Each structure stands twice: as C-alpha cells, then as structure tokens.
Amino acid sequence: MIGAGKIKQYTNVLDKPLNKGRHEVSLGAFAYLFSELVQYNQTQVDNIGELERRLEDAGYAVGTRVLELLCNREKGNRRETRLLGILSFIHSTVWKVLFGKVADSLEKGTEHEDEYMISEKELLVNRFISIPKDMGSFNCGAFVAGVVRGVLDNSGFPAVVTAHFVPVEGQQRPRTTILIKFAEEVLRREARLG
Amino acid sequence: MAPAVPRSGDAIFANVERVNAELFTLTYGAIVRQLLTDLEEVEEVNKQLDQMGYNIGIRLIDEFLAKSNVTRCVNFRETAEVIAKVGFKMFLGVTASVTNWDQEGTCCSLILEDNPLVDFVELPDTCQGLYYCNILSGVVRGALEMVSMKTEITWIRDMLRGDDAFELQVKLLKQVPEEYPYKDDE
Numbered sequence: 451m452i453g454a455g456k457i458k459q460y461t462n463v464l465d466k467p468l469n470k471g472r473h474e475v476s477l478g479a480f481a482y483l484f485s486e487l488v489q490y491n492q493t494q495v496d497n498i499g500e501l502e503r504r505l506e507d508a509g510y511a512v513g514t515r516v517l518e519l520l521c522n523r524e525k526g527n528r529r530e531t532r533l534l535g536i537l538s539f540i541h542s543t544v545w546k547v548l549f550g551k552v553a554d555s556l557e558k559g560t561e562h563e564d565e566y567m568i569s570e571k572e573l574l575v576n577r578f579i580s581i582p583k584d585m586g587s588f589n590c591g592a593f594v595a596g597v598v599r600g601v602l603d604n605s606g607f608p609a610v611v612t613a614h615f616v617p618v619e620g621q622q623r624p625r626t627t628i629l630i631k632f633a634e635e636v637l638r639r640e641a642r643l644g
Numbered sequence: 645m646a647p648a649v650p651r652s653g654d655a656i657f658a659n660v661e662r663v664n665a666e667l668f669t670l671t672y673g674a675i676v677r678q679l680l681t682d683l684e685e686v687e688e689v690n691k692q693l694d695q696m697g698y699n700i701g702i703r704l705i706d707e708f709l710a711k712s713n714v715t716r717c718v719n720f721r722e723t724a725e726v727i728a729k730v731g732f733k734m735f736l737g738v739t740a741s742v743t744n745w746d747q748e749g750t751c752c753s754l755i756l757e758d759n760p761l762v763d764f765v766e767l768p769d770t771c772q773g774l775y776y777c778n779i780l781s782g783v784v785r786g787a788l789e790m791v792s793m794k795t796e797i798t799w800i801r802d803m804l805r806g807d808d809a810f811e812l813q814v815k816l817l818k819q820v821p822e823e824y825p826y827k828d829d830e
Contacts, residue, residue, distance in 0.1 A: 473665035475760055478707050479735040480663045480671070482700040483779075487675050490696065494682060508674040515670055515764070548667045574663065 468523060481578045488579070488590060498588045506596035506611075513600020520547060529605070533632070533640045536605050540598055541568055548597070549574045559629075564637050568598070568628040569616070576626065589613045591626045598628055608633040653733025656711055660734065665760040672761050676776060686773040693775070697782020698789075705787040708734065720816050721745070723793070724752045727784065727814075736760055744813075753800060754784075756810040767804045775799050781812060792820045 491504045521527055524543055530536040541556040545568075559565030573591045581588055591613030599611040609632045615624040675696075679689045712730050717723040728740035738760065744753040761777050775781075781797040788795045794817045801811035 473737065473760060473763075474662040475665045475668045475737050476657065476735045477661040477663050478704070480668050482704060483668065483671055483675070486696040486700055487671065487678075489699070490675070490678075490692075504678070508671070508678055511674045511677060512667075512670040515673075516666070519666065519764075548664055550663065 468519075477574075477577075480574075484575055484590075484593070485578070487593075498585055502588065502592040505590065505592040506599065509593040509596020509598075510600040510603070511596075512593075513597040513602075514604050515600075516544060516548065516597065517601045517604050520544060531606075532643065533607065533636065536602065536607055537566060537568075537630075540601055544597075544601060562631070564632045564634075566630045566632075568630070570626050570628075572623060573613075573626045587615065589615055589626065591628065595628050598630065602630070607636050609636070653712075653730040653739060656730065656734045657737055660711065662737070665737065666763070669760055669763045669765075672779070673765065676774075680771065680774075686771055690773075690775050690778050693778035694782040694785075697779035697784075698786035699782075700779070701783040701786020701788075702790050704735070704783060705790045708787065719749065720793075721749055721752075723788070724754065724814060727787075728754050731787075732756070740812075750816040752814055754812045754814060756812070759803070759810050762804060765804060772805075775802065776804050777802070777810065784812070784814060788814075792822050794818050794820055 487508060488501075488505065491501055491508075495501045495504060520539075520543055521529070524547070525539075530539055537556060540553075542552045545551065545553040553568045554571055555567075555569045557567045557569070559567060573594055575593055576590055579590050581590075595611040595613040599609060602609045602611070609630050611628060611630050614627050614629060616627050617624040676689070676693070679692055680686075683689050683692060708731055712726075712734060714726055714730065717726060724742045728742045732738055732740045732754075736759075738756065738758045740754045740756045742752050742754055745751070759777060761780070765776060767774060767776065778799070781799065785795055785797050796815045796817055798813045798815075799811070800813050801807035801809055803810055
C-alpha cells in the first residue's frame with residue numbers, strides 16, 4: 451500500500467532509490483554477526499573442509515550482490531571483459547567499498563599462468579578471530595574468498611578462489627592471501643582478445 | 645557524582661571503528677538464507693535467529709558498558725531510552741524512539757524507522773511468517789539479561805510485512821537481583 455504518511459511506502463523493493471552507500475555500522479556489530487555465522491556453521495559440519503565450503507558459499511552470495519550493486523553505482527553499468535580489468539576492480543573498488551581500503555597487493559603467480567593473488571596484512575573478518583591449534587589451516591577468510599569468487603563468477607570469469615595464511619618474517623600474525631586460479635576458458639579467451 | 649559523563653550515541657559512534665553497512669546487510673542476508681536452506685521451517689529460523697541474537701547480546705553488553713560510560717539506570721524507562729538512543733546508535737548507526745509506555749512503566753515499544761539489516765530485502769511469499777530482524781530481539785534480550793533484567797521481546801510492526809516502521813515491544817518480566825557467586829564465609 452502506498453501510505454500517505456511521512457515516509458513514502460514502496461510496494462516493491464526494486465522501486466526504492468539506491469542509497470549512496472555512506473551508511474555505516476560499528477565494526478563490533480559486524481564482528482559479532484560474523485562470529486555467529488562461523489559458530490552456527492561449526493554446529494552444522496563435521497570437518498574443516500565443509501566449514502570452509504559453507505563460509506565460502508555465504509560469501510559467494512554476498513559477492514554476487516556486491517557486483518550488481520557496484521556495477522550500477524560505481525561504474526555506471528559498464529561490464530569488465532578483461533582479466534586485469536576485473537582483478538583491479540576487485541582489488542580497488544570492491545575492497546574499498548566493503549573494507550574501507552584497497553587491498554594491500556595484487557600479484558601474478560610466478561609458477562602458474564592462471565594464478566593471481568590478492569594479499570592483505572589482516573583481513574577485516576579475521577580481526578577478532580583466533581584459530582585453535584587443532585583446526586590447522588582453517589581460515590575464516592574463506593568468506594572473503596567466496597565474495598571474490600561470487601564477483602568473478604558472475605562477471606564471466608569462473609575461478610577457484612581460496613584463502614591462505616602466509617607467515618611473514620618479523621610479524622606475529624600471518625598475512626592472508628586470496629589465491630585466484632582461473633579456469634581454462636578464461637585464459638583462452640584472454641589470449642584470443644590479445 | 646558519576647566519575648565520567650555518559651557520552652551521547654553520536655559521539656561514541658564517531659569514535660568507534662566503522663564498516664560499510666552494506667557488508668553488514670549482505671552478510672546478515674547470507675546468514676538468513678543459510679538458515680532458511682538448512683532449517684526450512686520459518687518458525688525454526690525465527691528461533692535460531694533469536695538464539696544467535698541472544699549470544700551476541702550477552703557479549704555486546706560488555707562493549708556497550710565499556711564504551712558508553714552510562715551510569716546505572718534508575719528505572720526501566722531510563723533503560724529503554726539508553727538502549728534506543730545510545731545502544732542502537734553505537735552499533736547500528738541509527739537511533740530508535742521509545743513510545744507506548746504502559747501504566748506501570750514495564751512495557752514499551754522501540755520504533756526503528758531506518759534499519760540497516762533490511763536494505764535491499766523483500767520477503768517472498770514462501771517466507772511470510774519470517775521475522776527477518778529477529779536477531780535484534782535476541783540481542784536486546786541477551787544484553788538486558790546480563791544486567792539482571794528478564795524481558796520478553798516481540799515484534800509488533802515489521803516493515804517487510806507492509807507496515808511503516810519496525811516496532812519492537814520490550815516487556816520487563818522481572819528484575820533478577822545479582823547473585824553473589826561465592827559464599828561470604830568461604
């Protein structure tokens with residue numbers, strides 16, 4: 451119903467104007483919410499691989515929506531078709547909007563042609579999380595890996611994305627690297643486009 | 645005299661670290677979606693959201709008390725005002741208003757016009773019984789329980805169901821005096 455009150459009621463959420471994206475919530479609120487997400491998923495799975503997969507799936511959904519939102523708002527509905535284009539979009543625009551800063555670095559893998567890495571000293575989602583020893587290499591950055599995979603998949607760049615801890619000399623907390631391994635077809639297309 | 649003046653919600657919010665509300669909104673949406681896929685029953689999802697909110701609330705109250713320097717509330721009216729003006733502002737960046745006090749002063753409504761949890765959200769027909777923001781009711785309940793107030797929280801109005809605002813009814817059931825965990829003579 452379109453109400454006559456002080457707020458215009460929109461019957462369809464798609465008719466509502468998109469806000470400019472200046473709205474903020476406290477870091478604490480997000481941290482609590484993320485911890486509940488991880489805790490809930492811990493009760494649903496038996497092993498770490500499953501847990502990472504579930505976090506990634508949650509992130510994938512976020513990535514899909516972030517791509518749509520940002521394409522519309524930041525880039526005026528232009529679509530990235532080149533590999534470096536989409537990578538720098540993720541590294542700067544997506545990171546800036548979601549985490550408030552651009553990612554620390556974007557590197558091309560030396561061993562394989564299809565690997566790229568986005569590194570971050572401390573992922574926002576991992577800030578208040580400590581991994582117990584018996585969980586080995588589990589990384590809650592799997593959520594962020596899912597976000598990246600969501601953005602890439604929906605832009606037409608299918609890839610396998612994972613998050614890894616990389617120990618750094620002289621630093622107590624290891625760096626986090628998001629490893630992106632593109633599918634064959636992406637590299638073939640990229641080669642064709644010259 | 646209170647040792648420190650209680651800070652206003654705006655001042656605290658300006659001082660805490662903040663993140664983009666869209667990340668928050670989308671993460672919450674992912675959580676609700678996961679719950680709906682796993683549990684399938686809307687009532688179950690409501691309960692699980694409330695439980696998650698409760699877990700958050702019992703931890704959130706510590707951060708709230710530490711950062712806001714509020715003095716002990718004299719009565720429930722003050723409590724509700726503090727939650728609406730300082731609490732919501734500090735964590736969600738929006739203020740709520742308090743209305744509909746009953747005669748004894750134990751039941752009131754918190755009205756939220758702007759809710760970062762529900763940006764971009766529309767409830768499909770299959771989920772009509774879902775209280776999408778039920779996590780908020782759990783948070784308030786958990787936080788108040790940690791300061792010795794047992795409450796019952798229900799949603800009166802829900803914008804996703806066609807109302808014009810979010811209205812949360814907070815009913816004080818009883819004040820539980822704090823139990824000293826150790827016997828005095830031990």
